[in-house]
Amino acid sequence: MPPWSAGPSAARSVQGEPVQVPATFEVFYKDTKDKVLQVMLAVTGNRPIAEDATQEAFVRAYTKWEQLEHHLNPRSWVIRVALNVHRSWWRKRRREIGDPEALDSAIAHPPQHWADPEMMQALQILPAKQRAVVALRFLYDFTPKEVAEVLGLAEGTVWAHQHKAMRKLRTALISQLVVGEES
Amino acid sequence: MNDHDRTVERLRNALAGEQFTVSVQTIAQHAERSRFGEVPRRYRVISLGLAATDALCIVAALIISYQLRYSTRPMPVRELAVVVVAPLLWVAVFRAFNLYAPQHLSPSDEFRGIIGATSTGLALLIIIAFWFSLSSTQAWFGLTWLLALLLELAARRGWEAYRQRLKWDGRLAFRTLIVGTTREAIRLTEILEDPASGFTPIGYVGAADPLVPTSGLAVVGDIRDLRKLVHEYNVDCLFVASTAVSAEDMRQVTRVASQEGTEVRVSANLSQTLTSRLALQKVGGAIALSIRPVRLTRTQAALKRAFDVVMASAALVVSLPVLAAIAIAIRLSSPGPVFFRQERVTKGGQVFQMLKFRTMRIDIASPVDTSIPFFKLESDPRLTPVGRFIRRLSLDELPQFWNVLKGEMSLVGPRPLPADQVAANLGMLSARHAVPAGVTGWWQINGRIGMTPEEAISLDLFYIENWSLSLDLYITLKTFGAVLATRGLEVRHRAARSPAPAAPSRLELEEVWPPHLRESVLATVGTSALKPDQVDPPA
Numbered sequence: 001m002p003p004w005s006a007g008p009s010a011a012r013s014v015q016g017e018p019v020q021v022p023a024t025f026e027v028f029y030k031d032t033k034d035k036v037l038q039v040m041l042a043v044t045g046n047r048p049i050a051e052d053a054t055q056e057a058f059v060r061a062y063t064k065w066e067q068l069e070h071h072l073n074p075r076s077w078v079i080r081v082a083l084n085v086h087r088s089w090w091r092k093r094r095r096e097i098g099d100p101e102a103l104d105s106a107i108a109h110p111p112q113h114w115a116d117p118e119m120m121q122a123l124q125i126l127p128a129k130q131r132a133v134v135a136l137r138f139l140y141d142f143t144p145k146e147v148a149e150v151l152g153l154a155e156g157t158v159w160a161h162q163h164k165a166m167r168k169l170r171t172a173l174i175s176q177l178v179v180g181e182e183s
Numbered sequence: 184m185n186d187h188d189r190t191v192e193r194l195r196n197a198l199a200g201e202q203f204t205v206s207v208q209t210i211a212q213h214a215e216r217s218r219f220g221e222v223p224r225r226y227r228v229i230s231l232g233l234a235a236t237d238a239l240c241i242v243a244a245l246i247i248s249y250q251l252r253y254s255t256r257p258m259p260v261r262e263l264a265v266v267v268v269a270p271l272l273w274v275a276v277f278r279a280f281n282l283y284a285p286q287h288l289s290p291s292d293e294f295r296g297i298i299g300a301t302s303t304g305l306a307l308l309i310i311i312a313f314w315f316s317l318s319s320t321q322a323w324f325g326l327t328w329l330l331a332l333l334l335e336l337a338a339r340r341g342w343e344a345y346r347q348r349l350k351w352d353g354r355l356a357f358r359t360l361i362v363g364t365t366r367e368a369i370r371l372t373e374i375l376e377d378p379a380s381g382f383t384p385i386g387y388v389g390a391a392d393p394l395v396p397t398s399g400l401a402v403v404g405d406i407r408d409l410r411k412l413v414h415e416y417n418v419d420c421l422f423v424a425s426t427a428v429s430a431e432d433m434r435q436v437t438r439v440a441s442q443e444g445t446e447v448r449v450s451a452n453l454s455q456t457l458t459s460r461l462a463l464q465k466v467g468g469a470i471a472l473s474i475r476p477v478r479l480t481r482t483q484a485a486l487k488r489a490f491d492v493v494m495a496s497a498a499l500v501v502s503l504p505v506l507a508a509i510a511i512a513i514r515l516s517s518p519g520p521v522f523f524r525q526e527r528v529t530k531g532g533q534v535f536q537m538l539k540f541r542t543m544r545i546d547i548a549s550p551v552d553t554s555i556p557f558f559k560l561e562s563d564p565r566l567t568p569v570g571r572f573i574r575r576l577s578l579d580e581l582p583q584f585w586n587v588l589k590g591e592m593s594l595v596g597p598r599p600l601p602a603d604q605v606a607a608n609l610g611m612l613s614a615r616h617a618v619p620a621g622v623t624g625w626w627q628i629n630g631r632i633g634m635t636p637e638e639a640i641s642l643d644l645f646y647i648e649n650w651s652l653s654l655d656l657y658i659t660l661k662t663f664g665a666v667l668a669t670r671g672l673e674v675r676h677r678a679a680r681s682p683a684p685a686a687p688s689r690l691e692l693e694e695v696w697p698p699h700l701r702e703s704v705l706a707t708v709g710t711s712a713l714k715p716d717q718v719d720p721p722a
Contacts, residue, residue, distance in 0.1 A: 019211040029207045037203040042194070054203055055210065062214035064353035067383050070399055071376055081352050116197035123194075138191045139198060170190050 025065045028074055029058060035140055036082055042135040044086060045124050057082035079140060080150045083132065122172035130165035133158055215417070222357055222419050223444075225349065230283040233342060237277050238270035240334040241304070241327075245269055248326030261315045269308055276304040286357075286381070286446070290343060295653045297339055301332045350381040357381065357420035357446060360412060362388045362436060363427025364402060371424055371450050372400060385416050391429040406432050409439045420446040479618070479650060486652055491594045494659065495587040502581055509540055509573055509581075516569045519545040522582060527599035529620040532613065534602045535591040538582035542570025577666050583622045595655045596621025597643040615643050618650070623662040 036057065040050035061068055061078045068074045114120045123131055129151070136147045137158075144162070148155040245266050249258060258266070277283065280300040282293065305328045312320050349355035359375060359382045361368050368387060375382040386403035404412045406428075412418070421436055428436070433449075440447045451472060453461075464473045479487065499506075510521045523541040526534050543565040566574075573579045586592040592599065599620030605612055625646035626639065646654070 019208065019215055021207055021211045025211075026207050029210065033203040033205075034201065038198040038201050041198055041201055051203070051205075055205055055213070058205075058210045059214045060353050062210055064356060064378075064383050066385065066400075067353070067356075067376060067378060072378060077352075084352070114197065115200050116193065119193055119197040134194070138194055166187055166190055169194070170186055173190070173193070 021062075022065060022069075024069055025062060028061075032075060032078060033058065036079055038139045039079060039135040040082055040086065042123055042139055043083065043128070043131050045120055049086065053082045053086040056085045076142075076146060076150050079136065083150070118173060119169075122169050125172050126165050126168055129153075130161045130168070133161040134165045134169070137162055222355060223446075225355055226286050229285055229342070229346065229355075233283055233285070233339075234274050234277070236338045236342065237273055237282075237335065240338055241269045241273040241331055242266060244327045244331035244334055245323075248330050249323055251326055252322050261317055264315060265308065265312055265317065268311060272307055272311070273304050276300050276307065285342075285346060291654065291657050293339060293343070294336075294657050297335050298332065298653060301328065301335055305331065346381075347379060351378050353378075353383065355381060356383040358416065358418050359384050359420040359422050360386060360388050360403070360416065360418050361400075361422050361424065362406065362409075362432070363390050363424030365424055365427040367426045367450065367452060368424035371422060375422065382420065382422065384422075385418065388412060388421075390427050390432045406435055409435060410442065413439060413443050413445060418443075418445055420448060423447065423449045425449050425452055483650070483652070487593060487650075487655065488590075490652060490655060491587050494594055495584040498581075499584045499588070502584075505578070506581060509569075509578060512569045513541055513567075517544050517567045526602040527620065528602050528605045528616060529591055529599050530616055530618055532605070532616050533591075535586065535599075537592070537599060538585055540570075540573055540579040540582060542566060542574050542579050580622060587622060591619070593619040593621050595623055595646075595658045597624050597646065598626065612640070615640065615647070618647050623658060625658060628658055628661040628665060 033054065037050060037054045040053050041047065044050045044053070057078050060081055061074060068077055123134075126134070132151060133147055133153075136142045136150060137144070142150070144155050144158045147153075148158045151158070153161070246258075249262065277296075277300045280296045280303070281287070282296045282300060285293075288296070305324060308327075309320065309324055312324070346355055356378070361372055361375075361384055364387050372384045372387075374380060375384045384400055386400050388404060388406050388409060389402055390406045403416065409421075413421075421440060423433065423436055436447060439445070451461075453472070453474075462473045462475070464471045513521050519541060521541060523539045523543075524536045525539070527537040528534055544567055570579070583592060587594055596619050597615045600612065600615075624643065626642045629642055646658075
């Protein structure tokens with residue numbers, strides 16, 4: 001071999017064998033994965049779907065890591081891809097409404113366990129955009145400006161969504177509380 | 184702690200315990216497995232989708248225009264036969280125009296191809312109709328042509344946006360090795376590193392000409408081991424820097440590419456030339472790129488003028504109510520004239536009075552020194568509310584259609600610069616005055632803040648050297664789209680890039696631009712320079 005120096009991400013391998021993961025990706029993955037999952041859980045309210053979207057987003061991030069690392073903001077890139085992935089699945093699913101098989105599988109799968117079921121239920125009341133705004137703002141700790149960029153909204157719209165969403169969440173939680181005490 | 188904070192706290196706690204347990208190894212293995220051959224496969228699927236869309240477009244155009252022409256009269260069998268044959272013919276013609284290889288097409292090439300293919304396809308359809316001896320076909324086919332063109336442009340635009348999205352998130356980006364380590368190779372890498380390019384540069388391969396690159400990517404090996412490298416890095420594409428390789432190297436590249444089924448691109452080192460002016464020619468045993476001459480012929484100049492007159496008068500007539508409303512609003516909201524006139528320079532260095540709507544108050548003195556370039560800041564206190572609004576929608580430029588009608592400007596061309604600035608920088612700027620100045624230009628749809636003055640001027644020269652009627656039409660439509668949809672898909676995609684393409688701070692610009700050029704270049708971009716939405720319009 002001539003004196004060409006191979007880069008750190010050089011050793012790719014064939015299927016099955018351990019892959020040498022770029023160190024920077026590993027750090028990014030460790031720091032971000034739980035946050036992405038939490039956002040997707042809040043947005044979807046469904047663990048398998050949230051996990052699939054999260055995994056797919058990181059797989060895509062890995063495939064173009066060289067570029068992502070140097071030229072994009074990986075943190076906002078990965079959450080945007082996760083949201084996109086979910087959106088396209090949701091679009092597919094929407095067509096399947098009324099599909100008896102889907103209904104069966106919903107019955108067959110046991111309900112999911114959440115640390116705070118009331119909160120998860122309250123989240124599902126929100127329109128999809130508002131849910132995404134709230135999740136990105138408070139679970140992903142994005143500034144309104146970053147949220148606006150990821151969702152393609154104006155910054156003012158983000159503020160408006162956040163405001164409405166928080167009001168709805170509070171009222172939903174309070175009314176749940178009242179119902180809970182009565183029963 | 185208030186209600187808001189409590190709710191946020193509860194939301195955080197509700198999900199704080201959730202952990203994503205998939206290991207990084209699993210992610211990496213999934214990625215490696217899905218990587219090989221994925222991009223070419225997606226391109227094949229997209230080609231099929233394009234063919235289906237084209238077939239649908241012509242059938243829809245035929246049926247709708249038939250309905251428009253004959254209302255509800257049912258279609259006779261012969262006409263139905265045409266409708267059945269049409270999509271087959273259509274796809275064949277589009278194939279002949281090379282419109283099913285999106286990986287080889289740039290948007291402006293696709294645009295030209297669509298116009299050509301639609302027209303050719305329809306001409307052939309008319310011949311077939313003649314064969315079937317259809318009655319009264321003129322109106323039907325005329326309408327069909329128009330409709331098919333509109334449908335095709337819209338549908339192809341949709342596909343282009345979709346491809347752009349896939350390119351951006353990596354699903355449609357060729358993993359690429361750059362062959363060569365020369366300066367050209369480095370420049371190539373910089374171009375390909377833009378996520379919108381559809382290529383993901385992986386590393387350099389050293390060829391005959393050794394010069395170790397200084398940019399971020401590593402040199403992964405030597406061209407003698409090319410085949411091994413293609414395997415090792417799961418490469419989809421080899422991008423050859425033409426100045427770096429010998430004939431022997433090039434043979435090696437094509438041999439490996441045909442064995443491994445990888446794409447090959449050879450950079451032509453002709454950054455100034457639009458592909459519509461290029462043709463491949465065999466001269467004996469060598470391959471040459473022949474470049475068609477650039478000057479506007481008399482016919483072309485007449486055509487451009489006719490295009491200007493028709494479009495500008497149409498635009499003036501259509502926008503008349505808007506113009507009147509703006510004029511009234513300006514008069515009522517602040518004292519002073521409706522129009523703002525400035526001496527600008529057009530073809531042959533001639534000075535003319537360019538019209539704009541007045542957007543600033545004239546009764547207060549300028550709060551900033553107007554001799555420095557940034558007196559057009561959005562936050563300028565002299566800007567009236569009406570002015571701010573019409574600037575945001577670029578409506579302040581509308582009166583320039585009058586300049587176009589008078590023949591002082593063209594619809595498309597380099598933006599005219601203020602006369603005093605031209606006088607100061609004559610040597611560098613005079614080349615821009617080979618053609619009439621324009622209301623919009625190549626800069627307006629391709630320019631980006633942060634470009635060097637040389638790049639900015641080279642964009643203008645690019646337009647001058649590559650003029651064609653379809654390029655004018657393309658730029659006009661693009662500008663229209665950019666102004667209407669300042670929140671287009673690609674703008675959003677670009678917005679998430681880091682660093683975000685926001686308006687640069689004064690300091691940044693001072694670093695990038697030498698002082699004597701800042702003002703001229705800013706003027707080149709027009710008022711949109713300080714509106715980030717429009718600096719980077721949907722490509």
